[in-house]
Amino acid sequence: MNDCQERSEIFMLGAIEAGGTKFVCAVGNEDGQMLERIQIPTEIPEKTIPMVIEFFKNYKVRALGIGSFGPLDLNEKSDTYGYITSTPKPGWGNFPFVETMKKALNVPVAFDTDVNAAVWGEFLFGAGKGFNCLYITVGTGIGAGSVIGGKRLHGLSHPEMGHIFLRRHPKDKFEGFCPYHKDCLEGLASGPSIKKRWGIKGEDLLEDHPAWELEIHYLAQALLQYILILSPEKIIMGGGVMKQSHLFPSIHSEVKRLSKGFLTLPPSEIYIVAPGLGDDSGILGALMLAKEINVGNLTN
Numbered sequence: 001m002n003d004c005q006e007r008s009e010i011f012m013l014g015a016i017e018a019g020g021t022k023f024v025c026a027v028g029n030e031d032g033q034m035l036e037r038i039q040i041p042t043e044i045p046e047k048t049i050p051m052v053i054e055f056f057k058n059y060k061v062r063a064l065g066i067g068s069f070g071p072l073d074l075n076e077k078s079d080t081y082g083y084i085t086s087t088p089k090p091g092w093g094n095f096p097f098v099e100t101m102k103k104a105l106n107v108p109v110a111f112d113t114d115v116n117a118a119v120w121g122e123f124l125f126g127a128g129k130g131f132n133c134l135y136i137t138v139g140t141g142i143g144a145g146s147v148i149g150g151k152r153l154h155g156l157s158h159p160e161m162g163h164i165f166l167r168r169h170p171k172d173k174f175e176g177f178c179p180y181h182k183d184c185l186e187g188l189a190s191g192p193s194i195k196k197r198w199g200i201k202g203e204d205l206l207e208d209h210p211a212w213e214l215e216i217h218y219l220a221q222a223l224l225q226y227i228l229i230l231s232p233e234k235i236i237m238g239g240g241v242m243k244q245s246h247l248f249p250s251i252h253s254e255v256k257r258l259s260k261g262f263l264t265l266p267p268s269e270i271y272i273v274a275p276g277l278g279d280d281s282g283i284l285g286a287l288m289l290a291k292e293i294n295v296g297n298l299t300n
Contacts, residue, residue: 013294014061014107015286016052017114018042018068018097020089020140024283025052027059030291032125032284044091045100053104064101065110065289067117067282069141072097074111074158082111088179110289113159114282115145116152118238118275121285123147126276127236134232135281136161138219139239142186146230153230162186164225169217171210189218191241207246216247220254223272227255227263238275248272 012035017024019042026037036059040051056064071087073080082098098109112120119135122128128135128147136144142162146153153159163184174197178187187193194202198211205211223235237248252268265271275281 012059012061013287013290014056014059014064014105015283015290016064016066016068016101017117017282017286018066019114019282020069023048023052025055026283026287027056027061028287030294032287034280034283034287037283042089045095046091049100053101056105061105061107061290063108063110063290063294064105065112065117065286065291065293066097066101067112067114067286067289068097070113070143070158071160072111072113072158074113074154082109108293110293112152112289113143113145115143116154116158117145117283117285117289118281119145119147119236119285120152120288121277121281121283122236122275123150124288125284126281127273128234128276131234132230132232133234133236134226134230135236135238135275136222136226137239138189138237138241139191142190142239144226146232148230161222161226162190164222166218166221169214172214185218185222189215189222189241191239194241202241202244207244212244212247212250215241216250216254219247220251220258223251223255224258227265233266235272236275236281237272238279238281242274245274248274 013028015026021042023040023042026034028034038055040048042048071085073083073085075081084092084095084097087093098111101109115135115137122135123133132148134144134146144161165184176183176187177193177196178184181187191202194211252272
């Protein structure tokens with residue numbers, strides 16, 4: 001079998017979307033078809049990782065793609081490449097994620113942030129297909145990933161767009177929930193910050209609750225900053241908080257108001273949108289990370 005024929009085969013690939021509350025694990029093929037998937041609670045590594053490994057050992061995967069909560073070390077020249085680094089999540093600080101999975105499964109492992117995996121999935125298959133796009137998740141934490149010129153955005157590290165600082169809403173006296181910065185975007189607008197501020201989960205709040213005025217204020221500010229700096233052609237907003245679909249029209253209006261006519265933007269209803277892949281953005285993106293590293297190995 002020649003090289004071209006071998007690459008045209010449908011490979012069994014593994015994918016992990018490692019989130020703050022759950023791990024989604026899946027196996028699928030290089031066309032993005034998922035054949036099996038499970039969810040595992042994100043507890044401490046000693047509890048979660050053995051269940052993850054057990055799932056993949058039932059399949060002969062050729063490569064594994066991981067989209068993980070962070071911060072992460074993505075510098076391949078670093079001694080701690082493949083680690084989850086300074087996360088506040090108990091037990092996961094300085095966890096050697098890539099090394100652990102390589103040793104357990106003996107396959108190449110691709111590694112990126114959960115939001116970069118999600119934006120990759122949306123760029124390849126979803127609402128961001130063919131666009132320079134940005135994906136922001138608003139849930140247990142807040143993070144964003146971007147595809148520019150067909151490549152995921154990296155630099156000194158990976159983007160940490162959830163930790164930008166904003167103008168406070170005049171009515172907001174909440175100190176913030178971020179353990180590092182208190183009142184950064186994540187500290188003021190993530191799911192846990194809503195619960196901490198109001199004593200109720202966002203999903204249980206009525207549409208006219210004052211929480212949403214603050215949420216719109218902070219998210220629209222953040223989006224305008226991302227637009228001014230990255231100039232995305234499409235913005236995709238996912239995560240548990242954004243399942244409150246009533247937020248979208250108000251965010252659209254607030255972004256326009258804050259811009260004050262400085263920017264000429266596409267119609268908001270087609271520019272700032274929900275994920276085209278629903279809850280599958282991250283896991284499909286992780287599957288395609290596995291495809292990248294598998295093809296790369298075939299060419300070496």
